[in-house]
Amino acid sequence: MSARMVDLIFLALLLSAGLVTVFVSRDLPPGFGGDIGPAAFPVALGWALVGLSGLAGLRTLALGTSVKAGLPGAGKIAVTIMAMAAFLLLWQTFGRFYLFGFGLMFGLLLFYGRDGGLNWRFALWSALGSAGFMGLAWLFFTHVLYVRF
Amino acid sequence: MDLLAQIDLWVLGTGLLSIALGLLVGLFFGAMPGLGLTIAITLLLPLSYSMSPVNAILMLLAAYQAAEYAGSISAITLGIPGTVMAAPILQDGRPMARNNSPGKALGYSLYASVFGGLVGAAMLILFSQPLSRFALTLGDSEFFLLGLLGLVAVTSFEAADPLKALISIVLGLLVGLVGLDIISGMPRLDFGIPQLFDGLSLIALVVGLFALSEAYFMMAGNMCAGHRVPSENLRITLTWREMRDSGKAAITGSGIGVAVGILPGVGSTVSGWLAYSAARKLSKTPELFGKGSPDGIVAPDAANNATVGGALLPFLTLGIPGSAAIAIISGAFIIHGLQPGPLLARNNPEFLNAIFLGFVVTTIGMFFVARTLNTGFVRLLVTPNVVLVPFVIMLSILGIFTFRAEFFDLWLALGISMLALAFRKLDYSIVGFVLAVVLAPIIETSFRRALVIADGDYTVFIQRPISAVLIAGMAVLVVYATLRTVRRDRAMLNKKEA
Numbered sequence: 151m152s153a154r155m156v157d158l159i160f161l162a163l164l165l166s167a168g169l170v171t172v173f174v175s176r177d178l179p180p181g182f183g184g185d186i187g188p189a190a191f192p193v194a195l196g197w198a199l200v201g202l203s204g205l206a207g208l209r210t211l212a213l214g215t216s217v218k219a220g221l222p223g224a225g226k227i228a229v230t231i232m233a234m235a236a237f238l239l240l241w242q243t244f245g246r247f248y249l250f251g252f253g254l255m256f257g258l259l260l261f262y263g264r265d266g267g268l269n270w271r272f273a274l275w276s277a278l279g280s281a282g283f284m285g286l287a288w289l290f291f292t293h294v295l296y297v298r299f
Numbered sequence: 300m301d302l303l304a305q306i307d308l309w310v311l312g313t314g315l316l317s318i319a320l321g322l323l324v325g326l327f328f329g330a331m332p333g334l335g336l337t338i339a340i341t342l343l344l345p346l347s348y349s350m351s352p353v354n355a356i357l358m359l360l361a362a363y364q365a366a367e368y369a370g371s372i373s374a375i376t377l378g379i380p381g382t383v384m385a386a387p388i389l390q391d392g393r394p395m396a397r398n399n400s401p402g403k404a405l406g407y408s409l410y411a412s413v414f415g416g417l418v419g420a421a422m423l424i425l426f427s428q429p430l431s432r433f434a435l436t437l438g439d440s441e442f443f444l445l446g447l448l449g450l451v452a453v454t455s456f457e458a459a460d461p462l463k464a465l466i467s468i469v470l471g472l473l474v475g476l477v478g479l480d481i482i483s484g485m486p487r488l489d490f491g492i493p494q495l496f497d498g499l500s501l502i503a504l505v506v507g508l509f510a511l512s513e514a515y516f517m518m519a520g521n522m523c524a525g526h527r528v529p530s531e532n533l534r535i536t537l538t539w540r541e542m543r544d545s546g547k548a549a550i551t552g553s554g555i556g557v558a559v560g561i562l563p564g565v566g567s568t569v570s571g572w573l574a575y576s577a578a579r580k581l582s583k584t585p586e587l588f589g590k591g592s593p594d595g596i597v598a599p600d601a602a603n604n605a606t607v608g609g610a611l612l613p614f615l616t617l618g619i620p621g622s623a624a625i626a627i628i629s630g631a632f633i634i635h636g637l638q639p640g641p642l643l644a645r646n647n648p649e650f651l652n653a654i655f656l657g658f659v660v661t662t663i664g665m666f667f668v669a670r671t672l673n674t675g676f677v678r679l680l681v682t683p684n685v686v687l688v689p690f691v692i693m694l695s696i697l698g699i700f701t702f703r704a705e706f707f708d709l710w711l712a713l714g715i716s717m718l719a720l721a722f723r724k725l726d727y728s729i730v731g732f733v734l735a736v737v738l739a740p741i742i743e744t745s746f747r748r749a750l751v752i753a754d755g756d757y758t759v760f761i762q763r764p765i766s767a768v769l770i771a772g773m774a775v776l777v778v779y780a781t782l783r784t785v786r787r788d789r790a791m792l793n794k795k796e797a
Contacts, residue, residue: 231717262684
């Protein structure tokens with residue numbers, strides 16, 4: 151996909167966000183006694199977002215290049231976001247933060263470690279490092295900050 | 300003896316420990332290329348919940364000061380600035396490290412940072428009372444215009460693309476309006492989600508915007524590749540005479556740093572470069588700049604740290620955060636129920652005095668901690684991203700959940716981090732967005748209150764001389780930003796045609 155297309159898609163999302171803001175703010179009561187009311191700012195800003203996104207879109211159409219859009223490390227980013235989402239889902243459903251947290255850290259270390267060629271030594275250090283970090287986190291948050299995860 | 304009897308050893312001890320922790324974290328995160336000061340402050344913020352207000356703020360300020368200096372460590376030893384603000388130091392720090400010794404360059408950098416930090420602290424202490432008194436004479440219309448001026452300044456100076464910066468600011472203002480309207484008590488833009496009644500969690504927002512999005516950017520390339528750092532001549536050795544010879548550059552840099560720091564929205568990125576070019580113009584040996592000139596290190600480094608004190612001045616006295624880092628620190632004020640602004644000096648004078656004293660101690664402490672642990676921090680630069688990224692991700696999760704134990708905040712941070720990724724990739728302004736979120740309640744409330752007091756008369760915003768000055772300042776900045784946009788677009792058009 152070209153950089154221009156990515157830019158236009160994002161601007162379309164922003165424009166939609168502006169329209170949604172205007173739409174959901176329409177039922178707020180009007181102000182009185184000199185007050186402009188709670189709807190005035192969101193509505194004005196919503197329209198401003200629509201206008202500015204439209205303007206930026208026109209500019210992108212006129213000036214944007216057809217260079218291919220790229221994000222270095224996109225695969226790793228996507229996997230990381232999915233891993234974090236899975237971790238949050240598991241933690242929210244089953245609890246056991248420290249267990250799943252260890253799994254997330256260890257998994258990410260192994261996944262990123264592929265860049266340098268995985269070996270048993272790296273895997274062992276990753277497991278020990280993750281366990282050590284989570285252990286320290288447990289000690290600090292449970293016994294110093296009194297936060298239970 | 301009375302004075303000694305009043306000193307609470309426990310308070311003193313915990314205060315010093317908080318400063319030490321902030322300094323260590325700031326030095327580490329500032330030195331690591333890619334991490335930087337906003338992440339240092341962001342990740343320390345959750346820790347501040349359990350501390351006293353003074354200790355919490357001092358820890359964050361210590362991290363801010365230390366990270367401003369530490370960006371130079373990697374700039375000098377690796378040739379990669381640890382923070383954006385350290386980029387000007389690269390010009391002469393790297394050649395000096397290569398031709399003379401890294402320790403010498405680090406010495407100039409540290410002494411200048413401490414000098415700049417102390418000048419910033421002095422300005423803060425000297426001018427906060429008069430400015431607070433002046434701020435008490437300002438009305439709602441002026442506060443509205445001051446908030447607006449800060450956002451216009453971000454659009455003009457900070458952003459690569461002023462139009463996209465403006466979009467970021469409008470979006471940030473909208474995000475800042477989420478939750479109950481202070482004046483009418485009506486919930487707005489909450490989509491029926493109870494967690495949004497009190498607005499979006501600032502912690503989740505800044506962690507998603509700065510820490511998680513930065514972690515994504517650190518995934519590019521080979522994550523196991525570590526940096527090669529020099530192993531010799533790392534000890535800081537600077538003679539009194541060498542320090543004295545760079546005095547003029549240090550004073551120039553500090554002056555520029557304080558002045559730029561006071562301007563809302565203009566951070567040390569600008570002050571460092573301004574100080575560098577000013578020092579070059581004033582130098583007797585401008586031909587040495589770019590080849591390892593001590594003044595080329597001293598001026599921007601002094602400016603960077605003087606900016607911290609300068610940026611605190613409008614925040615503590617007017618309640619207007621001048622930089623993204625201060626906007627994040629404002630989160631700690633909110634957590635501890637403190638309202639920065641003109642009433643802070645009147646209602647919490649002890650708090651403010653403790654902050655001033657602690658700020659000086661922080662700057663001096665930075666000198667000793669950095670001088671002692673300098674070699675260790677340089678060696679830490681070998682840590683590859685494969686280790687740093689999971690560490691940052693897990694600290695982010697721990698920090699967000701500690702704030703109010705809401706899973707919603709974690710999902711929000713994950714979503715915001717993706718938005719930040721798009722923002723950074725497509726040249727939108729994250730700094731503008733964060734400042735707008737923090738300033739939105741100030742801007743809206745001041746605007747509406749001014750109108751209520753004036754019974755709906757809009758001329759209230761232009762009646763007083765100070766309003767006229769602020770509007771004129773904004774007009775100048777708008778013209779500047781428009782010219783920048785036109786020039787940028789013309790260059791893009793020419794490039795496209797070519």
